[in-house]
Each structure stands twice: as C-alpha cells, then as structure tokens.
Amino acid sequence: MEVAEVRSAVPLSADQESRLKAALANATGKQLNLKVVVDPSVLGGLVATVGDTVIDGSVRTRLDNVKSRL
Secondary structure, X not given: OEEEEEEEOXXXXXXXXXXXXXXXXXXXXXXXXXXXXXXXXXXXXXXXXXXXXXXXXXXXXXXXXXXXXX
8 A cells, every 4th residue: 555645735524535535545546554644835726746756736736837837
C-alpha cells in the first residue's frame, strides 16, 4: 500500500478525505493511505503526490500559469 500525500490550504473533513482517497485510488489503480498536510501556501485546491506522480490542482499553480501567459 502506498502513501498519497495531499497538501491542502485548509483541513479536510472526514467525508472529503474519504472521497479523495477513493478518487486517487481509482486514478492510480493503487491502494492508498492518505496523509493530509495543511499548507496555506497552496491558497486553495489540492496538490496530491502518489509515488512519482504529482497531481496539482492548486490555486497557486493556476495563478502562476496565468502570470506566465501575461
């Protein structure tokens, strides 16, 4: 079983953690243990790391992408 580290700007509820764990397991095809880290620098959204795979849905990255296009 692998560990999925999830960085979120705010704490997640038990329901959110459960749904996120199921979604990540479905996306990766792996059984996962979820480790949630509260990181205010994310600003919003999530950054999930499973092994070498990073799924970045953070507001910070979206803002950086917009800045680079301007």
